[in-house]
Amino acid sequence: MREIPAPSLSARTTLRLGGHAIAELILETPDDLDILPERLRSLGGTPLVLGAGSNILARDGQLPLVLVRPLCAQEITVSATEGEKVFLRVGAGASMARLLRFCLKNELAGLEGLVGIPGSVGGCTAMNAGSFGTEISEYIANIHIATDNGGKNVPVAEAEFSYRSFSIPKEKKNFIILEATFVLTKSKRDGISKRMFHNFFEKKSKQPLTAWSAGCIFKNPSPQTPAGRLLEEAGFKGKRRGGVAFSSLHANFLINEGKGSAEAALDMIDEAQETVLRRFGVKLRPEVRIVPCLF
Numbered sequence: 001m002r003e004i005p006a007p008s009l010s011a012r013t014t015l016r017l018g019g020h021a022i023a024e025l026i027l028e029t030p031d032d033l034d035i036l037p038e039r040l041r042s043l044g045g046t047p048l049v050l051g052a053g054s055n056i057l058a059r060d061g062q063l064p065l066v067l068v069r070p071l072c073a074q075e076i077t078v079s080a081t082e083g084e085k086v087f088l089r090v091g092a093g094a095s096m097a098r099l100l101r102f103c104l105k106n107e108l109a110g111l112e113g114l115v116g117i118p119g120s121v122g123g124c125t126a127m128n129a130g131s132f133g134t135e136i137s138e139y140i141a142n143i144h145i146a147t148d149n150g151g152k153n154v155p156v157a158e159a160e161f162s163y164r165s166f167s168i169p170k171e172k173k174n175f176i177i178l179e180a181t182f183v184l185t186k187s188k189r190d191g192i193s194k195r196m197f198h199n200f201f202e203k204k205s206k207q208p209l210t211a212w213s214a215g216c217i218f219k220n221p222s223p224q225t226p227a228g229r230l231l232e233e234a235g236f237k238g239k240r241r242g243g244v245a246f247s248s249l250h251a252n253f254l255i256n257e258g259k260g261s262a263e264a265a266l267d268m269i270d271e272a273q274e275t276v277l278r279r280f281g282v283k284l285r286p287e288v289r290i291v292p293c294l295f
């Protein structure tokens with residue numbers, strides 16, 4: 001296990017905000033899982049499993065967090081086929097981009113709606129990432145997790161997935177997703193490639209993909225009431241202060257323009273929540289994970 005003292009959250013998140021955690025523990029081999037609980041106990045603080053850091057808003061200053069990165073789990077392997085169905089075991093540390101490239105190369109359909117999401121497979125599973133009408137959970141059959149008491153297989157029927165949320169009712173919260181098994185369908189490469197390109201260009205035309213952001217900052221209150229529309233109607237589209245701004249391309253993307261701070265971002269979030277509640281009677285809930293969580 002590799003240990004890095006005082007890792008910078010701003011260097012590890014796509015929003016590029018946040019102070020320093022206590023330490024970062026990089027799991028390089030499966031054996032590292034055996035020594036992890038003891039090391040976490042001696043370091044103190046709250047463990048935070050970190051994927052690609054693309055859905056995290058970390059607070060400023062010294063943070064009582066210990067980052068855990070399951071980089072030992074990166075493989076993508078076909079584990080079984082049943083007719084047109086293909087079961088794919090994917091390590092949590094693999095990026096979604098790599099998984100989608102694998103699917104295209106091996107003519108496996110299902111995940112095309114998730115193109116352009118900059119997360120890891122572990123993070124996308126933990127968030128039940130979704131777009132273009134596809135949620136990752138629709139294609140997951142099984143999840144392998146590490147707990148304080150060792151590894152466990154969790155069939156999808158024992159997991160609870162909902163809009164940008166995932167939990168395992170029988171488990172305490174502090175587990176690490178190590179692997180997900182996907183069920184995909186054999187299909188022609190041309191069709192898969194067309195759908196991926198179409199979705200990617202659609203996403204690129206509507207979202208500021210190259211800016212420093214954590215994707216959508218708020219959950220949509222309902223499919224008919226997107227948070228971006230409420231923010232736009234409340235005058236937040238393009239609004240900037242303290243180095244952060246609501247994107248002028250997509251009002252639900254909060255962007256760090258380079259000199260932002262978590263404090264400025266959290267102020268903008270509060271102000272947007274208050275204004276939208278006052279104007280429309282709707283409480284916007286963050287989709288981004290604000291860490292450390294203070295409640």
Ligand SMILES: Cc1cc2nc3c(=O)[nH]c(=O)nc-3n(C[C@H](O)[C@H](O)[C@H](O)COP(=O)(O)OP(=O)(O)OC[C@H]3O[C@@H](n4cnc5c(N)ncnc54)[C@H](O)[C@@H]3O)c2cc1C
Pocket residue numbers: 014048049050051052053054055056070092116117118119120121122123124125126127128129130131175176177178207208209210213214215216289
């Ligand atoms: C430009 C851009 C576009 C985006 N578009 C979309 C989109 O279309 N749809 C969408 O749903 N999201 C989108 N996102 C948000 C983000 O990419 C997703 O939420 C993604 O699922 C986060 O994955 P990650 O690996 O970066 O997770 P992180 O940000 O590292 O972590 C997110 C949460 O998952 C937990 N977690 C991470 N890995 C594990 C693990 N192995 N085990 C247990 N818990 C874990 C973390 O503790 C944290 O609570 C976008 C983000 C950006 C920057």
